[in-house]
Amino acid sequence: MLKIKTLSIALFATFFAFSAMAQVSMGLTATALTYDASGNEKMKSSGNKTNKDASGEAGYASIFIEYTLPTDTVIGIDVMPYSQKIGDGTNSVPDTDVSDDADTAGTNKTDVNMSGHAMIYIEQPIDADFGFGMPFVKIGFSQMTLETDESVATGSTYGDETMDAFHVGVGLKGDLDDGFWKLGLTYGDYDGATFVGSEDVDSVSNTITLEEMETLSLSLSIGQSF
Numbered sequence: 170m171l172k173i174k175t176l177s178i179a180l181f182a183t184f185f186a187f188s189a190m191a192q193v194s195m196g197l198t199a200t201a202l203t204y205d206a207s208g209n210e211k212m213k214s215s216g217n218k219t220n221k222d223a224s225g226e227a228g229y230a231s232i233f234i235e236y237t238l239p240t241d242t243v244i245g246i247d248v249m250p251y252s253q254k255i256g257d258g259t260n261s262v263p264d265t266d267v268s269d270d271a272d273t274a275g276t277n278k279t280d281v282n283m284s285g286h287a288m289i290y291i292e293q294p295i296d297a298d299f300g301f302g303m304p305f306v307k308i309g310f311s312q313m314t315l316e317t318d319e320s321v322a323t324g325s326t327y328g329d330e331t332m333d334a335f336h337v338g339v340g341l342k343g344d345l346d347d348g349f350w351k352l353g354l355t356y357g358d359y360d361g362a363t364f365v366g367s368e369d370v371d372s373v374s375n376t377i378t379l380e381e382m383e384t385l386s387l388s389l390s391i392g393q394s395f
Contacts, residue, residue, distance in 0.1 A: 196392025302341035330362035
């Protein structure tokens with residue numbers, strides 16, 4: 170999470186620099202997202218490679234803090250401070266390497282979790298009023314940890330990997346009696362990640378490569394300015 174920490178420091182330095190002129194806001198966000206991912210798995214001794222595409226849905230909650238500058242530009246950070254399951258999978262693999270007792274067939278099960286998702290973002294209002302909300306455009310950069318919780322017939326285990334993403338979106342913002350609301354639609358493009366399994370008795374490992382992941386999220390935020 171080094172990049173997001175560096176950007177957070179820069180963000181809060183900006184906050185303090187504009188503290189006399191900017192308005193601070195805090196709140197909660199509920200997000201529903203869909204994702205499409207593609208990748209491959211390279212088996213141990215056999216070297217067989219299997220390509221796979223996956224898609225799914227998930228939901229999560231997060232907290233945000235943001236500053237509104239005199240230009241009405243919003244600079245903020247949104248953090249999901251927990252781990253959320255976003256998918257799972259099951260497959261049965263035949264033992265193609267008959268000379269290796271450790272390379273056994275069986276059913277493999279994996280849960281995939283998103284942990285510690287944090288996004289730095291900028292929102293710029295558009296000079297238009299729909300009568301119930303002000304439109305805005307959004308760009309952001311995020312990092313998260315992709316965790317795997319697996320039960321593999323060969324006994325392999327996999328570590329966790331950090332993934333970066335860029336985001337673009339549009340939304341509406343309106344007033345409440347005691348605060349404000351925001352509704353946003355955001356596209357995310359995550360970079361890849363490689364998960365290397367633990368070595369077996371022959372010192373070989375399965376390798377899972379997540380080549381890309383794209384998300385589309387719909388979020389509803391409720392906040393209050395101070």
